Structure formats: structure tokens, C-alpha cells
Amino acid sequence: xxxxxYVGLPLAAEATRCGLTVTGYDPDxxxxxxxxxxxxxxxxxSSADVAAMLRGRFQAxxxxxATGSPAxxxxxxxxxxxxxxxxxxxxxxxAAEMSARRLKPGALVVLExxxxxxxxxxxxxxxxxxxxxxxxxxxxxxxxxPERLDPGNADFGIRNTPKVVGGxxxxxxxxxxxxxxxxxxxxxxxxxxxxxxxxxxxxxxxRHVNIALVNEMAIFCHELGVDxxxxxxxxxTKPFGFEAFYPGPGxxxxxxxxxxxxxxxxxxxxxxxxxxxxLAQEVNGRMPGYVVxxxxxxxxxxxxxxxxxxxxxxxxxxxxxxxxLRESPAASVARQLRRAGAQVAYCDPYVTEWFVDGxxxxxxxxLAGAAMAADLVILLQAHSAYDIDDIGRxxxxxxxTRGVATAGExx
Ligand SMILES: NC(=O)c1ccc[n+]([C@@H]2O[C@H](COP(=O)([O-])OP(=O)(O)OC[C@H]3O[C@@H](n4cnc5c(N)ncnc54)[C@H](O)[C@@H]3O)[C@@H](O)[C@H]2O)c1
Numbered sequence: 001x002x003x004x005x006y007v008g009l010p011l012a013a014e015a016t017r018c019g020l021t022v023t024g025y026d027p028d029x030x031x032x033x034x035x036x037x038x039x040x041x042x043x044x045x046s047s048a049d050v051a052a053m054l055r056g057r058f059q060a061x062x063x064x065x066a067t068g069s070p071a072x073x074x075x076x077x078x079x080x081x082x083x084x085x086x087x088x089x090x091x092x093x094x095a096a097e098m099s100a101r102r103l104k105p106g107a108l109v110v111l112e113x114x115x116x117x118x119x120x121x122x123x124x125x126x127x128x129x130x131x132x133x134x135x136x137x138x139x140x141x142x143x144x145x146p147e148r149l150d151p152g153n154a155d156f157g158i159r160n161t162p163k164v165v166g167g168x169x170x171x172x173x174x175x176x177x178x179x180x181x182x183x184x185x186x187x188x189x190x191x192x193x194x195x196x197x198x199x200x201x202x203x204x205x206x207r208h209v210n211i212a213l214v215n216e217m218a219i220f221c222h223e224l225g226v227d228x229x230x231x232x233x234x235x236x237t238k239p240f241g242f243e244a245f246y247p248g249p250g251x252x253x254x255x256x257x258x259x260x261x262x263x264x265x266x267x268x269x270x271x272x273x274x275x276x277x278x279l280a281q282e283v284n285g286r287m288p289g290y291v292v293x294x295x296x297x298x299x300x301x302x303x304x305x306x307x308x309x310x311x312x313x314x315x316x317x318x319x320x321x322x323x324x325l326r327e328s329p330a331a332s333v334a335r336q337l338r339r340a341g342a343q344v345a346y347c348d349p350y351v352t353e354w355f356v357d358g359x360x361x362x363x364x365x366x367l368a369g370a371a372m373a374a375d376l377v378i379l380l381q382a383h384s385a386y387d388i389d390d391i392g393r394x395x396x397x398x399x400x401t402r403g404v405a406t407a408g409e410x411x
Contacts, residue, residue: 001074002095004031004060006254007112007147008076009045011183013053014158018183021057025067025098035060043323043350044151069104072179075124076147079113080258087116087262089123096124100131108141108175110165114200114259116266120144120193121168137169143176144193146200152322162186166196204259205277210245211256212280215287218247218411222294229403229410247411249380249401250287250329252318257284257327288332291378291411292340295399298409299376302397307341312364312374314391315381316348323350330380331356345370349385371395379405 001012004026012024026032034041036059038051061067077091092113099109109128111120120143125136136142145165150156163184167173177187190196214228221228228247236244251257260277267274296306316330317323325331330346334356337344345364346354354361364370368390371377377395382388382402389406392398398408 001025001076002098003076003078003091003113004028004035005076005078006042006044006151007149008074009035009040009042010149010158011074011076011112011147012058013045013049014183016053016056016058019056020182022053022059023067023070024058024060025062025064026060027062029062032060032062064098064101067102069102070107072108072110073099073102074110074112075099076112079115079262081261085261087265089115089119092119092123093127096127097131100128103128103132103134103140105134105139108143108172108179110142110176110179111144112147114146114204114255114262115197116201116262117194117197118266119197125168137167137172141167141169141172141175142193143167143172144196145176145180146196146203148200148203151324152319158184160185162188164188164190164196164199166190166193168193201259201263204255205263205280207245208251208256208260208284209276209280210243211248211251212283214245214247215250216283219290222411227410246403247401248287248329249291249333249411251284252326252328252330253324254326257281288329289336291333291380291399291401292336294409294411295337295342295376295378296340298397298399304375305341306337309342309375310373311337311342311344312370312377312395313337313344313346313361314348314367314371314377314379314386315383316346316354316361317350317381317383320381321350321383321385325351325354333378333380334361345374347371348381349383367391368394377408379408 001008001024004024012022016022031041035050040047040050075095077095080088082088111124134140143165148161163180165176165180167176173189177189180187218228232244235242264274264277299306299309317325318328334344345362347364347367347370371391371394376397378399380401382404388404392405392407400408401411403410
């Protein structure tokens with residue numbers, strides 16, 4: 001397993017549970033040291049899970065030589081964006097080069113990192129073949145398999161979520177299907193690696209675009225005096241052809257704000273834009289600013305300027321009941337509130353310290369008191385630990401960006 005982060009570690013845990021011998025390689029020595037000492041560095045994998053892995057046949061290493069020549073190599077390395085929003089495949093290239101050095105005939109290599117269609121065949125395959133002297137499809141197998149992780153989802157984990165695999169040749173697909181068949185209940189074979197790569201981007205783009213649709217609707221529904229959440233509740237009773245998506249303060253996490261850029265980058269190479277993705281990015285990217293504009297409007301109606309007002313942000317992680325702050329739109333809300341001169345504080349049971357632009361955001365302390373002390377409470381994330389009705393009773397003004405409170409004003 002190359003990369004022991006959000007994707008690699010749970011997969012290593014599941015593979016170990018299935019009785020496989022797993023060596024997890026990660027260049028981050030602190031991660032490796034913690035794991036080998038039985039400590040998890042991730043919120044959704046417990047230290048007890050890591051201890052169970054160590055009791056099985058798992059070890060972590062930052063030493064390439066200790067990885068030997070495995071029967072299967074799975075790459076779960078980061079695919080971020082460069083400063084100018086282009087795909088950054090540096091970690092994929094470096095993991096592919098390392099795989100080439102460890103590659104033995106008959107082995108399987110799988111890329112799980114989210115990326116644009118063609119990466120496995122056009123970027124990973126040549127690196128493996130040139131540096132190992134072996135050929136994909138004859139000497140070794142090469143496939144792509146997207147990760148469908150949903151941290152914190154109690155119903156679906158790696159085992160019972162269908163696993164898509166697509167090889168660079170049909171025999172590579174079959175080899176990958178056989179491997180994942182040991183770990184997952186259901187394996188879905190794609191026509192090739194490209195379709196498997198596209199499936200992941202389709203899933204994320206679908207969410208991105210539908211969230212943008214309801215976000216745009218939320219803005220004009222407010223002007224029209226329509227409660228969009230109630231309209232969604234009614235529409236969702238249709239037993240076919242509709243899936244509910246909900247407005248909010250913007251999109252966050254590692255996938256939705258980043259992955260569609262990989263697809264639009266690939267499409268731009270054809271000489272035209274992927275308009276849906278670019279529009280969704282624009283609409284979702286404007287939501288934090290819209291939240292701040294609504295906050296100012298609400299305070300203004302109550303004869304208070306935003307500048308100098310004490311604003312409490314409730315729930316700052318990008319996802320409900322998660323500690324994950326990556327790309328959270330709450331950071332943009334806090335930044336814009338600060339710029340407008342507001343005194344910003346936050347409460348979040350999952351976040352003990354929160355920095356925005358390197359500057360610590362004041363922790364509001366106990367929620368009940370913090371809600372009463374603020375001129376305005378903005379509910380950004382409706383963690384299930386919150387008693388929303390109680391917050392609604394205590395807050396002088398409440399802006400509810402999640403449509404869950406009975407008091408206050410909805411986005
Ligand atoms: N986090 C999610 O929910 C999620 C879901 C689906 C897909 N993905 C995709 O999976 C991939 C990995 O994401 P993640 O969230 O696990 O990232 P992460 O940052 O949590 O973990 C990546 C790990 O890879 C290590 N690494 C970096 N370069 C390496 C190299 N050359 N060789 C080996 N290890 C290396 C890093 O030290 C880090 O520990 C990305 O492409 C991401 O888009 C993530």
C-alpha cells in the first residue's frame with residue numbers, strides 16, 4: 001500500500017482484516033512511527049483499529065527497501081491542484097516510479113488516487129514499463145480502482161460498497177477484480193481503466209453540480225419568499241427520478257472542490273470548457289460570500305452593523321459529525337467576516353483549535369453561553385450533538401445555512 005492517508009489506511013485495515021499481509025509505505029516518518037506504535041493519525045480510523053492491524057499481518061514503513069517485491073501494489077497518494085489550479089500528479093509519478101523498482105513479473109499494480117481519465121494508461125503505465133522493463137497486460141497487471149470512501153458513514157464501508165475496477169487490458173481488469181474480490185463483497189468491472197477513472201469523476205461532478213443547482217435556487221428562493229427546504233422535502237417524496245440535495249454555505253472536503261478540476265483540465269485540452277463544472281465551481285464558490293451578505297443584512301435589519309458585531313460560527317468542519325476541516329467553506333466565511341470588521345468566534349465539538357490564514361479563531365467556549373453572547377449565530381454545520389432548538393432559543397439572531405432550525409432565518 002503506497003500512501004497511508006484517508007484512503008490508504010482504511011484500505012490497509014480492511015485488507016489486513018481479510019488475512020492479507022500488508023506493508024504500508026508512507027514517506028511521512030511521523031505517520032509511520034505513530035502507526036507502528038498503535039496510534040492512528042486519522043479521525044475515522046481508531047487507534048484500536050490500528051492495534052488490530054498490528055496484531056494481524058500489517059506493518060508501516062518509510063523505508064522503500066522494506067516493502068520487498070509484493071504481489072500487489074495499491075497507490076493511494078494525493079492528487080492535489082497546483083497553485084494555478086492544474087492537476088498535480090507529482091505523488092502519482094513518484095509512487096509509480098517506486099512501484100517500477102519493486103515490480104516483479106505476475107504482480108498487480110492499482111492506482112486508487114482520483115485523477116483524470118487516461119492517467120493510468122498515459123502517465124503510470126509508461127513509467128512502470130520503462131523503469132521495470134516489463135509490459136503491462138503480459139508481464140504484470142495494471143488497473144485503476146476509484147475509492148468511494150465516506151468517512152463516518154455507519155452503513156457503508158469498504159467491504160459493502162461496490163468496488164469499480166478497470167484494467168489497461170481485459171486481463172488486467174480480471175486480475176484487479178480477483179484481488180478486490182478478497183476485500184469487497186461486490187466488484188464491478190469497467191470496460192477499461194479510463195471508464196473507471198471517469199466513473200469516479202462522474203460521481204463527484206454529479207454531487208458538485210446538484211449542490212450548485214440548489215445553492216443557486218436558495219438565493220432566488222429567498223428573494224421570492226419560497227422555503228426551498230420545504231420544496232425539497234416535498235419533491236423528495238417522488239419515489240423515482242429525484243434525489244434530494246441541500247443548499248449550504250459552500251462545498252468542502254478533499255473531493256468535491258478539487259476533483260472536478262481534473263476533469264475540466266482534461267476537457268480544456270480538447271479546446272473547449274466543461275461548462276457545467278465551471279458553472280458549479282462559480283456558484284458553490286460564491287456561497288461563503290452570500291452567507292456573509294445575508295449575515296450583514298440580518299444584522300442591519302436589527303440596527304446593527306456587521307463591523308464590530310460578535311459573530312459565532314457554529315460547526316466549522318466541511319462535513320457533519322466529522323473532524324475534517326479540509327477545504328471547509330467555513331474558513332472563507334470567517335475570512336470575509338473578519339475583513340468586514342466582525343469579531344469572529346466559533347464552536348465545534350470536533351475542532352479544538354482553528355486557524356484561518358494562520359490566525360487563530362477565538363474558541364467560543366461552552367455553546368449555551370457563546371450563543372447568548374453573540375450578536376449573531378451562523379449555523380454552518382449541523383452536527384448531531386447540537387440541540388438546535390436550544391440554540392435557537394438562546395441566540396439573539398440566528399442564520400441557519402442548513403435548513404434545520406425552527407427559529408431564526410434560513411439561508
Ligand atoms: N479522503 C477522501 O475522502 C477520498 C475519497 C476518495 C478518493 N480520494 C482520493 O484518494 C487519494 C488520496 O487521498 P487521501 O485523502 O488518502 O490523501 P491523504 O493526504 O490523507 O494521504 C495521502 C498519503 O500519501 C502519502 N504520500 C505522499 N506521497 C507519497 C508517495 N510518493 N508514495 C507513498 N505515499 C505518499 C502522504 O504522506 C499521505 O500520508 C487522492 O487522489 C484523493 O483525491 C480521497
